[in-house]
Amino acid sequence: MRLIRISSEDNVAIAVTAIEKGSVIDGFGFSVLSDVPQGHKVALEDMRKGDKVIRYGVELGTVNRDVQKGEWINEKMIDLPLSPALSSLRPGNKGVVYPNPPERKTFLGYDNGEGRYAGTRNLLGIATTVQCTAGVLRIAAEKIRKEILPKYPNVDGVSALIHPYGCGVAINATDAYIPIRNVSNLIHHPNFGGELMVVGLGCEKLTFDRVLTPDEINDNNVLVLQKCHGFADMVASICRMAEKKLQRLNERKRTELPLDKLIVGTQCGGSDAFSGISANPSIGRAFDMLAANGATVMFSEVTEVRDGVHFLADRCSSEEVVEKLKKEIGWYDEYLAKGGADRSANPTPGNKAGGLSNIVEKAMGSIAKSGHSPIAEVIGPGELPTKHGLIFAATPASDIVCGPTQLASGITLQVFSTGRGTPYSLAEIPVMKISTHSELFEMWPDLFDVDAGGIVTGTKSIDDVGRDLYNMILDVASGKKSKAEALGLYNDLVIDNPAPIT
């Protein structure tokens, strides 16, 4: 019989499998006093009515009666803590820098110079200002891959940054800055090594000057299809520009770099009851180690963290960071309200049956991916971080939108946890998959990079998997292919456009 305690401060632990009354718990030295369903909480100490229930190191609520050590704590026994209003959030200075991070403090990346993150891949990125060019761009990119790229063996690939934005949109609308910033930052992604290449149609609303600086707009970097003489000339023009870029990209070499040149993101999708027990806390541990060694690590998914936002404020250390947190979360609240939606985060009957007592506990399962580090900065969707360490990027939780939005914020690798399984990936960066339980890992061995299932069965600790993941992240950042990358899997760049379409 096994229980998992996530954080050393926790006074409850989670049953890995259903436990029968009277069973002795390995490693804890007591027997349970009642039947406990799988995924549910067991008291690790006697509690008095009104005492706090601590899981993930935070208060889930207070018990509404006395509880004995070994007793099952279900959702009816916990009174919800008041969820503080955004306006009352204050910096709590409770973030903890991981005390003994691994000795390995470098990776092999493509340096982009002073003050810029390094690339983890050496790619030609061909961007566009408008979806209208997509058909031509796809054919041109395929031709480049087949006929030109083989001459430049140091370049890993060609990525056509095809997105749904650019025309037929309210380009001056209040929230249009979000898709525009996303496109601009995608063009300048660290994996493209500063070789800018943007294909426009010629009559779109998203003009070059909205996504490039004046210095960058010249015949070496931008191309207008309406100036070409038919399809064949369009493709030939794109290929000519691409070859010049490939010649320069081919000169790039990996060098040993400190981790302050590395920026990694995470998200979860297709989660299950083990996500908050195994995979997500392991990502949190690896991220704590990366942050302690100077790297930048990013977590997101506003609707999944909304009900634990006061615990994010607790890990901020300045008013400035908390103000930005309030601004971005407040924006999202309004965005949902405008659409007549709410965050619907109250646990479903299925969540409760799976052991999630309340909305705070559910949010903390997602937030577990962020570990315990101080939050150095909060950024808006597609915005670039200016600080190192742990960053909260306020993106939607939708996998297919969170991915490109973190990409626009410059991440050069993403760690993705899943318990149900999803083949999600991106073409521009390696995406690594971590499974929450071993059955999934064994069913999809060609899609997963890391298995956190050992935590569930008791053969591994969160620290073990966190360290394995840390090393795997540095291996993949240094050039080892992730499973999804080796298969050539990638999803579309569904960038977020909260502004009207006209």
Ligand code: CA
């Ligand atoms: Ca997600």
